[in-house]
Amino acid sequence: MKAEFSLGGQGPLPSAPLPTYGLRERCLVYQSIEPFLVPAQLILAMLGMGATMTVADFGSVGRDPRGLAIGLALQWLYVPAVAMGFIHVFGLSQGWAVGLLLVSAVPGGAFSNLLTFLGRGNVPLSIAVTSVTTLGSVLAVPLILQLGAGAILPPDFHFPIPRVMAEIFGYLLAPLAFGMAIRKRFPGAAPGISRWAIRGSLALVITIAVASLGTGRIRLAEYGFGPPLIIVLFGTFLAVSIPQLCRLLGRFDDDTVALTIEVAVRNVGLGLLVVHFFFPGQKEQGMVLFSALFYAGASPAFAIPAMLRHRFGKSAVLLRRPKPRPQPASNSALSS
Numbered sequence: 001m002k003a004e005f006s007l008g009g010q011g012p013l014p015s016a017p018l019p020t021y022g023l024r025e026r027c028l029v030y031q032s033i034e035p036f037l038v039p040a041q042l043i044l045a046m047l048g049m050g051a052t053m054t055v056a057d058f059g060s061v062g063r064d065p066r067g068l069a070i071g072l073a074l075q076w077l078y079v080p081a082v083a084m085g086f087i088h089v090f091g092l093s094q095g096w097a098v099g100l101l102l103v104s105a106v107p108g109g110a111f112s113n114l115l116t117f118l119g120r121g122n123v124p125l126s127i128a129v130t131s132v133t134t135l136g137s138v139l140a141v142p143l144i145l146q147l148g149a150g151a152i153l154p155p156d157f158h159f160p161i162p163r164v165m166a167e168i169f170g171y172l173l174a175p176l177a178f179g180m181a182i183r184k185r186f187p188g189a190a191p192g193i194s195r196w197a198i199r200g201s202l203a204l205v206i207t208i209a210v211a212s213l214g215t216g217r218i219r220l221a222e223y224g225f226g227p228p229l230i231i232v233l234f235g236t237f238l239a240v241s242i243p244q245l246c247r248l249l250g251r252f253d254d255d256t257v258a259l260t261i262e263v264a265v266r267n268v269g270l271g272l273l274v275v276h277f278f279f280p281g282q283k284e285q286g287m288v289l290f291s292a293l294f295y296a297g298a299s300p301a302f303a304i305p306a307m308l309r310h311r312f313g314k315s316a317v318l319l320r321r322p323k324p325r326p327q328p329a330s331n332s333a334l335s336s
Helices: 024-050 055-063 066-090 094-105 110-118 123-152 161-185 190-214 226-248 253-264 268-272 283-311 331-335
Strands: 002-006 012-017
Touching (some): 024 110, 024 190, 066 123, 066 226, 066 253, 094 123, 094 226, 094 268, 110 283
16 A cells, blocks of 8 residues: 655655554554644744844844855755765765755755754854745756756656745745744743744654654665665765865854754755656655655754754864854943
8 A cells, every 4th residue: 555745735745655564554644744743843943033033133144145145055056066976976876866966956944944043053144045045946956956867857847836935935934024023022922932932843843753753754774774874974974064164264153053054954845846756656766755855854963963062152163163253342342
């Protein structure tokens, strides 16, 4: 028997065999509630962060757009180039190559904004990069796939533009704006609302992760240890190299941790929308699907070390001294 998986209400995914060994019923239950869990997690996260922010917080991104420019270059140029390098070095077959390329082509996910918030990174920069790269994904994803896998890209391939636009507004911008409105209208209540919204979001993240493993959705032994190991190496390479690049480009640690997390945590849900275009009815389609699901499950492990280092006052860059952003002088200091 087969079932169709979905992620965050983003439509059916390619058919996959239901897990055996008594997990079938749990898998069906999870399928029925997952379309509500993922959007709820994103909405709570953005609401909680919005309740701690003001419009002025985003002014720093406009005053120094280099951080945004670096984030776009990392997402649209560096990550796909690294993926193509891995495909060449490891000689990946078509199914695994398309899977890794698809992961590299999608933008950062909203979960990266939550991790940046928890790591005390530059949240406005993280949200700006997420928003711009997600909007740009309608052009960037097909272009990257065409450049890297044009020979096997089906002629009827298209990107779900209306769904992407609706999710940017519904799951990212609207709850963020609502949270900011709460802070402006009810400044005394905003910290408590933010705290409980973030806690609720984290609880849903844990629920989703445990359910994905417990229902057998991610089956590590299905393809052996080779493909998962390559995906882990890919994510680890990004998590280690991005901070070094950001430091070379002169970014402060709050920018560095934001961009590192933004690159490491990718919006695989968008990629899952187009998996069915590749290798329909063939075993290679399962490889593409596994690549996307496994990276989605593993990506927090790539981002959390940088998040924890920065949260506890350590350098966001391994083996380097901290580079905190200088704090503006207070009025009293200026008058003296």
